Amino acid sequence: MSxxxxxxxxxxxxxxxxxxxxxxxVTLDVGRGESVGIVGPNGAGKTTLFNCLFGLEEPDEGTVVxxxxxxxxxxxxxxxxxxxxxxxxxMELFEGMTVADHLLVxxxxxSGTVRIxxxxxxxxxxxxxxxxxxxxxxxxLGLADLAGRPVDTLDLGxxxxxxxxxxxxxxxxxxxxxxxxxxxxxxDTARLAHILDETRRSTGVAVVMVEHDLALVESTVDxxxxxxxxxxxxxxGVDEVLSDPDVRRAYxxxxx
Amino acid sequence: MNQFLNxxxxxxxxxxxxxxxxxxxxxxxxxxxxxxxxxxxxxFVSALAYVSLIQDGxxxxxAGVIAVLVIGxxxxxxxxxxxFRRIRTASPLVKLVPSLGLLVALPQVALIIAGSTPDIPPPxxxxxAQEVYLHIGSVPLSGLELSISASTVxxxxxxVALFRFTPVGLEMRAVVESPRMTxxxxxxxxxxxxxxxxxxxxxxxxxxxxxxxLYSQLDPQNFTVLLVWGVAGxxxxxxSSLPLALVGGLALGVGQQVIAGYMPAGVIANGLRPSLPFLxxxxxxxxxxxxxxxxxxxxxxxxxxxxERTTSGYHSASTLAAAGGTVRSVGLWxxxxxxxxxxxxxxxxTRRPTATLAWAVAGLAVLSALTxxxxxxxxxxxxxxxxxxxFLSLTLLTGMTGQISLCQATFxxxxxxMAGQLANNVGLPVVIGMVAGGLLAALLGVLVAIPTxxxxxxxxALATLAFALxxxxxxxxxxxxxxxxxxxxxxxxxxxxxxxxATKPFFLLSLVILSIAAGVVKLVGxxxxxxxxxxxxxxxxxxNSVGIDVYRLRVLVFALSxxxxxxxxxxxxxLEGSLSPEAFSYQVSAVLLVVVAIVGLSSIxxxxxxxxxxxTLQVAVTTLPSRFAxxxxxxxxxxTLSYTRHPEGFLDYLGDRTQAAIxxxxxxxxxxxxxxxxxxxxxxxxxxxxxPGGFEPTPVGEGxx
Numbered sequence: 022m023s024x025x026x027x028x029x030x031x032x033x034x035x036x037x038x039x040x041x042x043x044x045x046x047v048t049l050d051v052g053r054g055e056s057v058g059i060v061g062p063n064g065a066g067k068t069t070l071f072n073c074l075f076g077l078e079e080p081d082e083g084t085v086v087x088x089x090x091x092x093x094x095x096x097x098x099x100x101x102x103x104x105x106x107x108x109x110x111x112m113e114l115f116e117g118m119t120v121a122d123h124l125l126v127x128x129x130x131x132s133g134t135v136r137i138x139x140x141x142x143x144x145x146x147x148x149x150x151x152x153x154x155x156x157x158x159x160x161x162l163g164l165a166d167l168a169g170r171p172v173d174t175l176d177l178g179x180x181x182x183x184x185x186x187x188x189x190x191x192x193x194x195x196x197x198x199x200x201x202x203x204x205x206x207x208x209d210t211a212r213l214a215h216i217l218d219e220t221r222r223s224t225g226v227a228v229v230m231v232e233h234d235l236a237l238v239e240s241t242v243d244x245x246x247x248x249x250x251x252x253x254x255x256x257x258g259v260d261e262v263l264s265d266p267d268v269r270r271a272y273x274x275x276x277x
Numbered sequence: 278m279n280q281f282l283n284x285x286x287x288x289x290x291x292x293x294x295x296x297x298x299x300x301x302x303x304x305x306x307x308x309x310x311x312x313x314x315x316x317x318x319x320x321f322v323s324a325l326a327y328v329s330l331i332q333d334g335x336x337x338x339x340a341g342v343i344a345v346l347v348i349g350x351x352x353x354x355x356x357x358x359x360x361f362r363r364i365r366t367a368s369p370l371v372k373l374v375p376s377l378g379l380l381v382a383l384p385q386v387a388l389i390i391a392g393s394t395p396d397i398p399p400p401x402x403x404x405x406a407q408e409v410y411l412h413i414g415s416v417p418l419s420g421l422e423l424s425i426s427a428s429t430v431x432x433x434x435x436x437v438a439l440f441r442f443t444p445v446g447l448e449m450r451a452v453v454e455s456p457r458m459t460x461x462x463x464x465x466x467x468x469x470x471x472x473x474x475x476x477x478x479x480x481x482x483x484x485x486x487x488x489x490x491l492y493s494q495l496d497p498q499n500f501t502v503l504l505v506w507g508v509a510g511x512x513x514x515x516x517s518s519l520p521l522a523l524v525g526g527l528a529l530g531v532g533q534q535v536i537a538g539y540m541p542a543g544v545i546a547n548g549l550r551p552s553l554p555f556l557x558x559x560x561x562x563x564x565x566x567x568x569x570x571x572x573x574x575x576x577x578x579x580x581x582x583x584x585e586r587t588t589s590g591y592h593s594a595s596t597l598a599a600a601g602g603t604v605r606s607v608g609l610w611x612x613x614x615x616x617x618x619x620x621x622x623x624x625x626x627t628r629r630p631t632a633t634l635a636w637a638v639a640g641l642a643v644l645s646a647l648t649x650x651x652x653x654x655x656x657x658x659x660x661x662x663x664x665x666x667x668f669l670s671l672t673l674l675t676g677m678t679g680q681i682s683l684c685q686a687t688f689x690x691x692x693x694x695m696a697g698q699l700a701n702n703v704g705l706p707v708v709i710g711m712v713a714g715g716l717l718a719a720l721l722g723v724l725v726a727i728p729t730x731x732x733x734x735x736x737x738a739l740a741t742l743a744f745a746l747x748x749x750x751x752x753x754x755x756x757x758x759x760x761x762x763x764x765x766x767x768x769x770x771x772x773x774x775x776x777x778x779a780t781k782p783f784f785l786l787s788l789v790i791l792s793i794a795a796g797v798v799k800l801v802g803x804x805x806x807x808x809x810x811x812x813x814x815x816x817x818x819x820x821n822s823v824g825i826d827v828y829r830l831r832v833l834v835f836a837l838s839x840x841x842x843x844x845x846x847x848x849x850x851x852l853e854g855s856l857s858p859e860a861f862s863y864q865v866s867a868v869l870l871v872v873v874a875i876v877g878l879s880s881i882x883x884x885x886x887x888x889x890x891x892x893t894l895q896v897a898v899t900t901l902p903s904r905f906a907x908x909x910x911x912x913x914x915x916x917t918l919s920y921t922r923h924p925e926g927f928l929d930y931l932g933d934r935t936q937a938a939i940x941x942x943x944x945x946x947x948x949x950x951x952x953x954x955x956x957x958x959x960x961x962x963x964x965x966x967x968x969p970g971g972f973e974p975t976p977v978g979e980g981x982x
Contacts, residue, residue: 075822101824113822115815126812127823129805140804141797187823 028053028194028227034073034083036066036251043069044080045251051195056221056228058238058259061248062271067231068110070248071199074229075107076100088194102131106188107197110231112180114172121168123187124155131191154190161223162186162216178209182216189220196220198230202237214240235263247271279415284538285531286416291506292530293429294484298507299522300436301480303514308452308473311361311372312516312735314867315379317504319356319478320485321497322387323349327486328395328495341402345482352383353478357471363921369734370681370874371924377683378871378917380504381864384497385910399489402428425487432483433523436476440519445472501864502551505746506530508739509554512561529553551750555743559728562736635882643788652780657896659780659852662787665888666794666845668873669881673798674838675870676878677810678831681738683866684725684745685842690861691752692718692843693850694759697767707770711790711847718843719836726835730828745863753858764857767850787848794841795881801837806830875916877926886928 029051036044043066051057059067072078074085076097085093092100101107106127115123128151147155159165162182167175172183181201188196202210214237220226232238238245238259245262247254249271255262262268298316306312313319323344330340356379364372388394401421409417440446451459452469460466484507485500492499506529513525533550540549646658667689674682692714699710729740753759769778770786777783801807813820813827821827850856872891877883897909923930 077818096826097821098824098826101822107822109818109822113816113819115812115819118811118815122808122811126808126820126825130809130820130824133824140806141800187819191824 030086034080036080054225056243058242058245059231065248066251104194106193108184110200127187127190158186195227202234284535288531288534290422290425292527295506295530296523296526297480297484299510299526301477302511303522305477308470310365314376317501318380318383319481321384321500323482324485324489328399332395349478349482350475353474357474374874377867382910382914389907401490505554509557552747555747558743659784661888661892663849665885668884668887670838670841671873672884683742686861686865687745687748688718688839688842689846693846693856694765696847697765714847715840715844719840722836722839726832730831759858766855877928
């Protein structure tokens with residue numbers, strides 16, 4: 022499948038709910054190692070687009086190609102194993118499990134099969150490689166001190182980092198972050214931006230994020246898509262897009 | 278056409294009764310969130326009251342009025358108040374177990390109250406049940422058929438009028454739509470829900486009274502079988518539409534008669550008719566939308582009750598933080614989270630420090646039993662061991678994944694039958710036959726799992742129930758499987774020169790097999806699969822998102838569980854020498870689930886204790902005079918009642934109480950030693966009695982932060 026070397030190419034994604042057109046022939050691409058932002062007013066279809074890309078919702082029309090393979094008919098877990106990590110706007114953590122266990126589960130799951138025979142032979146212990154990778158990510162996120170804490174006891178900022186860390190396990194090619202700064206204060210957001218930069222530099226992972234916080238967008242994103250009423254309103258460099266009068270009207274209100 | 282009518286018209290009265298049951302089930306399900314499987318038992322209770330009153334000389338119409346309009350609603354309101362109201366927002370398992378327990382216990386309790394089973398054949402309310410009053414075409418209609426159809430028409434008309442033209446009808450429609458919104462509008466949803474229970478109980482009672490003349494003697498069994506048809510009707514109504522449920526029930530009644538008419542006589546026709554509910558469930562369950570089915574009240578009612586707290590495993594951040602390092606969350610899911618290591622075995626099974634010691638003592642005691650226990654008692658203990666394996670299959674499936682299976686006895690039976698058939702007809706050694714029986718049960722488990730495991734919670738439970746029914750009617754009567762009433766003989770095994778035919782060697786062999794089964798469950802719980810399952814319970818969406826194939830994981834665990842049950846069944850058969858299909862009917866599956874849920878689904882100990890309890894109960898029922906057998910049922914009912922207070926199970930409840938006491942004492946001592954020992958006493962159990970689902974935080978400073 023020719024995608025011009027791009028990592029992710031979604032073309033003509035259309036999704037309707039009843040009579041409402043949530044996405045109308047949306048086309049989006051993400052290059053390898055690139056960081057792409059998606060912004061737009063509430064109800065513009067950002068999360069629906071994410072869900073269509075990740076397989077939680079099936080688009081009515083359109084194709085999704087990831088790393089040279091059609092993925093639009095694949096179940097979620099398969100897309101994840103191909104190298105897509107995702108976080109959620111309303112965090113989805115494994116309640117009751119520890120921080121380290123979150124990462125370990127993701128690391129083991131990313132490598133594939135349920136290892137029932139290995140379980141019986143090794144009593145289910147993680148391999149040294151898996152443990153090393155978990156520790157690396159814990160260090161990168163600054164969560165090493167909290168490794169043994171149940172996630173339920175963490176504050177929101179750390180909990181978001183755990184979710185991000187879980188998405189980073191199994192060395193994904195693409196991180197899909199749905200409003201990663203939602204509910205965080207300025208300090209936590211700055212730390213998040215820093216960690217994202219670090220991660221991209223060290224692993225070369227591509228990022229696509231839905232985000233309302235324009236400061237975070239400006240500091241972490243190479244290219245921006247603006248969605249409005251299910252359509253791509255504008256796309257391009259961050260400064261260029263944000264100064265577009267159409268975008269200002271749709272996103273910031275008509276008086277701006 | 279004429280022939281079709283000949284078959285279809287006699288089906289209408291059945292359809293009417295099925296429709297009444299389906300409507301009653303949907304009504305309470307939507308209004309109170311509980312799918313009331315005790316419905317069949319309620320029907321029996323009223324039928325019993327009806328016939329008893331007539332035997333005491335009451336006129337038939339008066340007995341009917343009392344049974345339907347007084348006793349029926351009374352039982353319904355009682356159940357609502359004592360039981361179902363408390364579990365409105367609980368997990369599917371917690372909602373299902375009490376109604377299953379009542380399905381078994383309620384008829385027995387009623388029989389005790391009635392004093393004796395009436396020995397007259399139940400008459401129709403009006404007219405003569407057998408006499409033909411009129412013909413439709415060439416189809417004769419008896420008094421029974423006419424009275425059933427007429428009463429149903431009257432009830433449906435009354436219901437329609439109630440819903441359309443009365444204020445309470447309007448409120449009920451609103452509650453069915455959205456209980457929370459209705460409450461916000463100033464309607465007392467609790468009152469309306471109670472009203473729904475009254476209505477639904479009247480329908481159960483009416484169905485029971487109307488149908489009773491079909492049978493020459495009242496038997497609870499007949500009424501629980503009917504329930505499954507009502508369930509199928511409710512599923513056609515997608516658990517939410519009263520008119521659709523009505524139509525569904527009618528269609529099932531007519532359909533089963535037509536099938537019976539057109540199909541050639543024999544196993545297929547006899548089997549297909551009773552398995553129609555299974556086919557209906559299989560087709561219609563996936564059609565109904567998942568979120569609609571799962572919990573009509575989810576997101577509507579605040580999670581307030583203790584039940585909710587103990588079963589969802591939810592614990593607030595502040596209480597956990599107060600606990601500092603070492604924390605035990607309490608629920609069906611016991612997870613021991615220790616604050617220093619980071620990565621831990623997920624601990625899907627309860628672990629207590631004293632467990633190893635207790636196991637060692639118990640093991641020695643059991644081994645010593647070989648020397649002093651009389652052989653027939655040893656046989657009973659051995660039966661307990663066999664059932665412990667079957668219970669372990671539920672620990673694995675329901676305890677670890679939260680999925681409810683009402684066909685574990687079916688898998689156990691299949692394993693046993695296969696072991697026997699392979700030994701008798703193929704000449705395989707029995708031990709290999711047992712393994713093969715387990716494998717075949719696992720294979721069948723996969724076949725059952727593939728269409729049903731897209732479902733969860735209540736729909737899955739109903740699908741497995743329907744499968745159990747299908748097996749009871751089609752697989753078990755087959756000569757090559759269960760051999761019908763004749764059953765299958767299963768020889769005792771021997772391995773080369775070693776024979777396990779005698780009581781003691783066989784007991785030892787059973788212990789070894791139980792240990793292997795327990796080891797398998799433990800390895801699964803503590804290993805990668807256990808960690809995955811723990812993740813799935815935390816968030817299925819997130820589990821999928823990190824690359825766990827949740828569906829395949831579930832099929833795997835379901836198959837493993839079916840295989841374990843099969844091995845247990847094979848062992849039980851080899852112990853007894855023969856197996857009969859009725860020992861593995863769908864009711865047995867229900868009883869098994871209730872017993873192990875009450876004892877405790879979260880540990881291997883729970884399964885073993887459940888094996889002992891179940892066997893003891895069986896011995897009590899078969900050897901004690903029949904009056905006491907009823908008492909066992911009463912005990913069973915009471916245990917079911919207590920289960921709604923302690924859904925974590927009896928064992929964990931005891932364990933938590935003990936641990937709480939120990940922690941309290943330690944906290945007191947620490948406070949005495951050093952001031953400012955931290956907020957250790959501020960946990961939920963710091964003040965007042967220990968909440969059943971609460972946990973006792975260990976003082977800060979015990980674990981590394």
